[in-house]
Amino acid sequence: MDRWSELIVVGSGLAGMSAALEASLSGIKTVVFSMPSYKGYWYNVPEVPFYSGGNKKVSGAEFLGDMRRRAEAGGAIFIEASVEEIRKTAREDLAIVTGGKGIWESRFVIIASGLIREGHGLVPGELELFGRGVYYFFPDLLPDVHGKHVAVFGKNERAANAAIFLSRRAASVYFVIPGLKIDADEKLVREVESKKNISLIYSSSLRRFNGTSSLTSVTILEGGSEKELAVSTAVVCAQNLIPSISYAKGVVATDELGRVLVGEDFSTSNPSIFAAGDVLCGEIQHPAVSMAQGVIAALGVKRALANTRAS
Ligand SMILES: Cc1cc2nc3c(=O)[nH]c(=O)nc-3n(C[C@H](O)[C@H](O)[C@H](O)COP(=O)(O)OP(=O)(O)OC[C@H]3O[C@@H](n4cnc5c(N)ncnc54)[C@H](O)[C@@H]3O)c2cc1C
CATH class of the missing domain: 3.50.50.60 (FAD/NAD(P)-binding domain)
Incomplete structure (x- = not known):
């Protein structure tokens, strides 16, 4: 399998899935990683409250599954492997090291790995x-x-x-x-x-x-x-939910509480990395907000890619 992509998304919850869908439908070569053992909060919701499919009830897993199928139709590849490290490469790309010790390279990364118990x-x-x-x-x-x-x-x-x-x-x-x-x-x-x-x-x-x-x-x-x-x-009933970003330590700037710092377009201190969703520990942890942030981050990647292609 080709181990180079234009975009790697870490996380396939609502933020990561929305980013992957937007990116793949925009023609961006996208690979999505998620933990094999944990599929995020939304995956477990028995019935999606904001889904307007008439009388049809849709679970979180079905909702995410539908988004995934559409992203795959756009060319996105989904891999179940935990990301353990993000490194800079000698070139402009980033190297993503996964649990199976696989190394993937990508021009851009979107961090959408949610919150996890310490x-x-x-x-x-x-x-x-x-x-x-x-x-x-x-x-x-x-x-x-x-x-x-x-x-x-x-x-x-x-x-x-x-x-x-x-x-x-x-x-x-x-x-x-x-x-x-x-x-x-x-x-x-x-x-x-x-x-x-x-x-x-x-x-x-x-x-x-x-x-x-x-x-x-x-x-x-x-x-x-x-x-x-x-x-x-x-x-x-734990209070120790923290952003799941141990793999990105030292690659993006965080505040004193360990939260990734982002700009309005969800770009981080590293111009090749964006972040979206609960991982930001924003004031609002809401499904629709996570989805919107994922889309905005993907649009940021699209703009940045267009700039690099043009230069
Ligand atoms: C504790 C909690 C409870 C909530 N309860 C509700 C509720 O009852 N009702 C409601 O409407 N909203 C609720 N929300 C809000 C809503 O579910 C979230 O805002 C939204 O689902 C977050 O999506 P996300 O994609 O940012 O993160 P998540 O859905 O958490 O997804 C995280 C993804 O990252 C992946 N990941 C994590 N670490 C790694 C790694 N190292 N390598 C690879 N992949 C990784 C996981 O496998 C997963 O795919 C809750 C949020 C939280 C935190």
């Missing part, structure tokens, strides 16, 4: 089972847990709210708290404690998520020994 916070099975039993707490994205056994992990107000929310439908909720107390106001803590179907498990930590095609249980560490909880849904 590396050290991730546990085995989390990315693999994300959307298939493992969720972060956003009520709209959760499946119906009616009559099911579920687990909630966390010790903050968000975790307490998640436990209460789930207890309304679930048969039972294991609330696993990594500490001696819940960091929330007293009224909320009392409400959690009053729910008959919530079991509070203090001073325990999450070890791994188990299951092959979907979540079947979680393993926790309680009192020094491992314990398995049979649950079909587990909700992680």
Whole structure:
């Protein structure tokens, strides 16, 4: 396979997919990389709320799949491999190093790799089972847990709210708290404690998520020994979501919080790299905003390519 392209897009969520679609339909030779184990937030949405297809219900996966098919028809190539590094080459191009140690070269890169839980916070099975039993707490994205056994992990107000929310439908909720107390106001803590179907498990930590095609249980560490909880849904209430840009360290400028700095056209400090979507940690993390940013970034690449072709 030819390992040179005009544009490499890192990420195939809404931002990356929109960029890839716009670029490929503009005739730009485009390759898209995504993590094999994790397909982004939108992929797991059971029903796209803003899709105007009459009465037809469309899931996030179908929505993204349709965009992908159209991008492929425009010539885009999709590869499931994590990007581990972006390097400068001796020429003007950028070298993209992927998980399989493949090296790809490209004139431009669009970073659209979203947010991810901080590396050290991730546990085995989390990315693999994300959307298939493992969720972060956003009520709209959760499946119906009616009559099911579920687990909630966390010790903050968000975790307490998640436990209460789930207890309304679930048969039972294991609330696993990594500490001696819940960091929330007293009224909320009392409400959690009053729910008959919530079991509070203090001073325990999450070890791994188990299951092959979907979540079947979680393993926790309680009192020094491992314990398995049979649950079909587990909700992680972490606050440590960070931009997934470890592969671009030192290649683009970031602010003190590690957010990629971009201009109005979503170009970064590196003239060959643009960035779009949740990875920017902007004020608004919204599907339509991510899509628009992806398109604007692709148009920026199109303009820059036209300039290099003309010169
Ligand atoms: C926690 C959270 C919950 C949300 N919940 C809702 C909601 O309930 N309702 C709603 O309307 N909107 C929600 N949103 C907003 C909306 O889903 C996002 O704005 C939008 O989907 C972001 O798209 P994205 O393409 O920027 O990132 P993502 O969809 O996260 O896509 C990231 C892509 O990058 C890839 N990637 C990451 N790292 C690498 C790497 N190193 N190499 C290769 N590929 C990589 C991943 O595989 C994935 O394809 C939520 C956002 C967040 C962060």
